[in-house]
Amino acid sequence: MTELFDTETVQTKEEDVPQDKVKSIIEALLFVSKRPMSIREIKRVLDDDVNLKELEILGLVEELKIDYIKEQKCFRIVEIAGGFQIRTQPEYSSYIMRLFKYDQTERLTGAALETLAIIAYRQPITRADIEGIRGVDVGGVVRVLYDKGLLKILGRKEVPGRPIIYGTTQLFLEHFGLNALGDLPKSAELRRQTETQIKLKL
Amino acid sequence: MNENNTTPEVATEIAPELAAIANGLGLKDGDYKVELDIFEGPLDLLLYLIRKDEIDIYNIPISRVTKQYLGYIEIMKMLDLDIAGEFLMMAATLMLIKSKTLLPPEERVEDENEDEIDDPRLDLVRQLLEYKKFKEVATELQILEGGHSKTFSRIEDEIPLIEPSNKRLVDVGIFDLLTAFSDVLKRGEIEEPKELEEDEVSVSDRIVMILQTLYEAEEAVFSRFFNNLSSRMEIAVTFLAMLELMKQRKIAARQSEVFGEIVIILREGEND
Numbered sequence: 001m002t003e004l005f006d007t008e009t010v011q012t013k014e015e016d017v018p019q020d021k022v023k024s025i026i027e028a029l030l031f032v033s034k035r036p037m038s039i040r041e042i043k044r045v046l047d048d049d050v051n052l053k054e055l056e057i058l059g060l061v062e063e064l065k066i067d068y069i070k071e072q073k074c075f076r077i078v079e080i081a082g083g084f085q086i087r088t089q090p091e092y093s094s095y096i097m098r099l100f101k102y103d104q105t106e107r108l109t110g111a112a113l114e115t116l117a118i119i120a121y122r123q124p125i126t127r128a129d130i131e132g133i134r135g136v137d138v139g140g141v142v143r144v145l146y147d148k149g150l151l152k153i154l155g156r157k158e159v160p161g162r163p164i165i166y167g168t169t170q171l172f173l174e175h176f177g178l179n180a181l182g183d184l185p186k187s188a189e190l191r192r193q194t195e196t197q198i199k200l201k202l
Numbered sequence: 203m204n205e206n207n208t209t210p211e212v213a214t215e216i217a218p219e220l221a222a223i224a225n226g227l228g229l230k231d232g233d234y235k236v237e238l239d240i241f242e243g244p245l246d247l248l249l250y251l252i253r254k255d256e257i258d259i260y261n262i263p264i265s266r267v268t269k270q271y272l273g274y275i276e277i278m279k280m281l282d283l284d285i286a287g288e289f290l291m292m293a294a295t296l297m298l299i300k301s302k303t304l305l306p307p308e309e310r311v312e313d314e315n316e317d318e319i320d321d322p323r324l325d326l327v328r329q330l331l332e333y334k335k336f337k338e339v340a341t342e343l344q345i346l347e348g349g350h351s352k353t354f355s356r357i358e359d360e361i362p363l364i365e366p367s368n369k370r371l372v373d374v375g376i377f378d379l380l381t382a383f384s385d386v387l388k389r390g391e392i393e394e395p396k397e398l399e400e401d402e403v404s405v406s407d408r409i410v411m412i413l414q415t416l417y418e419a420e421e422a423v424f425s426r427f428f429n430n431l432s433s434r435m436e437i438a439v440t441f442l443a444m445l446e447l448m449k450q451r452k453i454a455a456r457q458s459e460v461f462g463e464i465v466i467i468l469r470e471g472e473n474d
Contacts, residue, residue: 136286
């Protein structure tokens, strides 16, 4: 299981594995991981040999984060979708896109963004309620967003017709670089309905 | 503003913009760009009219806006654009609101709690305000998306993340799946359709069906998804839908013993 280092020479007690060695191990995990890794996931990998509390692991990740800034690396550790990930700085994007021969990174259309916004702030929400806000049919857009993995089905509403209720996924958070739904812009304002007592001028 | 505009005159007044739109061009107008060859929906069109004429959303001149709105509908017809039903429903709503505002005050419904009369524009304004908020935040999300899209992490799928284990069951290989599929095809009840089906069975529909089935019952045996299917086409499409969902890692196929019954389960999502 532990191919990362030689088990003959490393003791199982935490005191015998120096902090900076553990820090490098964590760095290696973050380096190879394709998705953000949560502290819990990191701990799960370490636990066979290294016994650290989640807070201690977090501390090491934060140290790495600062190291990268101090050393002015081309990448940073960011907190996304409840986990940590190493990502390159924006200034290198054009070269990276050249490497992968991307013309343009994939972006969502206006209709998709609006629909996604409604679901993100008002989840769990049914298709009918989404349409109530947008004023148009959202079937096609919802399908596309679902296929892209940005939406998921949370279940069904227990009312006649048992309509499907939607919510956003971890991939949604990753796509926008958010750590949690609470980090959505104007979260407090948009999560509730527009006030019912509007004063109109006659 | 000339209240006696007939439709053609209104069309002339707003036609330059629409001509540009019809040519698929964007038209710069101040800080925002009028894009698209068609508005996303009636609310979109109304907000556009409100913005264009700098109308106070809390005091919409309903007659004027209704006339302009109808003018746009006419032009869309002239340009042979597809008009969604929602546009026509909104036209009716606007005309209804307009007629209510033309009623003498005494005949309107009074709100018991206030001296003010219940304004017939209220519901529409509330809907517009709500939609407007989401349009604005969608722009903010677009900025976030743009900024984030300039950063990259490891892209190749070299090392899979540790999965929460359902370790009683072992992942099923493609040949097992093909075998199961071929078993389903062999079942006696299948008839070849005499003529080509009118309705195409789409992979999308099957995908939704599979997911819905799994939402109701946490897991289901492979053959269940093929019950009640009589044509080879439907069976093949259903199988394709299943493979697609597996590729997308939304579902997984497991069997508790080699050559045992295959069970399809919903994946919890790698990120949970």
